[in-house]
Amino acid sequence: MDVFVTAFTIFVLAIFVGFEVISKVPPILHTPLMSGSNAISGITLIGAIIAAGAKETALTTILGFAAVVLAMINVVGGFLVTHRMLRMFKKER
């Protein structure tokens, strides 16, 4: 139970930080915000890496491998496409 309460505390505090930080993002950057935050949510990759590398059973390895592929597409695709978009935003010369 203690473990859960600690984890839950971190969760609640992170939500507050998220609200604080994101509410300052202007509407012109909402699309890059979505794709960039999307890439961050690919953090599941970490769990996927452990599942794919722990080799508990053939099934967990397959699930882990598939999860690594999906999460990696999410992470790499997300950060790259966000970078591509953000480089296009220019100020008046």
Added chain:
Amino acid sequence: MALVNIAYLVASALFIFGLKGLAHPRAAVRGNLLGALGMLIAIAATLLDRRIIGFEWIIAGMVAGSAIGTILAARIRMTAMPQMVALLNGFGGGASVLVAGAEIIQAVRSPVREIPVQLTTATAASGLIGAVTFWGSLVAYGKLQGIVTEAPVLLPRRHGINALLLLASLGLGTVLVLAPGSTWTYALLVIVSSALGVLLVIPIGGADMPVVISLLNSYSGLAACATGFVLNNNVLIIAGALVGASGIILTSLMCKAMNRSLPNVVFGGVGGAVASASPADDVYAGRVKATSPAEVAMLLDGARRVAIVPGYGMAVSQAQHAVRDLTNLLESRGTAVEFAIHPVAGRMPGHMNVLLAEADIPYDKLKEPGDINPTFEQVDVSIVIGANDVVNPVARSAEASPIAGMPILDVDKSRTVVVIKRSLSPGFAKIPNPLFAADNALMLFGDGKKMVTELIAALKGA
């Protein structure tokens, strides 16, 4: 182990700095790179985990995923960005389902310890949210890509079916927590939640996509969060919570921009066949004035201030580069040009801004409704390109209208309004737009890109 956790803390901090960077276009590129650096650190630290005994599947998966991700990111057209985000969202949710699945299988096999309630509860949550995110996002992708119809698909008794599926998912989740001996419970939970994901998104119409994508974005974060509780991993919990919060903020902004409640959007059906209170014939009869590029060019000749209002039609006809040329031409003749951008124009939050940025239009020309609305009276010519409901003055007056109270762009207050549109067909709300019949409005019928190009030619010829 402490070292790994410190690395995760650094990664979490970098994610927060990264998102903070998005507060301004100048800092945004660096912000995104900081986020990517955080991810790199988190991955590197994870590879040191002593549970890992073989790297071949990890490397194979990372190589395959990176290749696919790179190709997707490099090839996607800016107009197709909503589909791309929907797809990536779905993949994140799918990964969470699989990771939680692998974890519960491992926990059930392990003879040593009792399965903690936190693990089973979080696994059930990952399965439910992740599967809804995955399938919901795929349906959204299909709708945006034109594979699935954009119109709402309304099944009979869909609310009943959805409620039943949700209850079944929650029931299976409870079984998983109380009797965690069988992994089949989890498999069944994922199947039921998958059906729920499909049915939740399929009744939602195309123009409500900004809300749906924001909501799914939030879900993908919450799914990662739930997986964090499964693994007891702080960086997953923090990153997932940040993304969850981001999605919730965007969702509520989009709902406000349409003056609709979240349930109204999510329970769907808007944009289907609606019997209109005022038939189009009554509104338009004999009052609509069609114009030509040459006539608009003459109007623009004497204009000091021009406001351009882009909508989804600009994205569909890929007119953003032609619009940029028109802007440059007008500015070279001493006309001030600004862009009025409604939050729900397009198919995702910020869609129009990205398209205009792609066409090299400086971001300081892109104005929010709150900033530009008070100045429309000083605008000589407003040019509406492929937008409809977001400039419909009915929203200000008629209380019975489906868009009543929706904050709109007050283009009708400018001296002249030129509407570039293929026909008088209604927008997503399926109601006629009295703006088209207003005294100061002229309709330039045709494809957005073609008309803007002809307009440029006419201006140069004049």
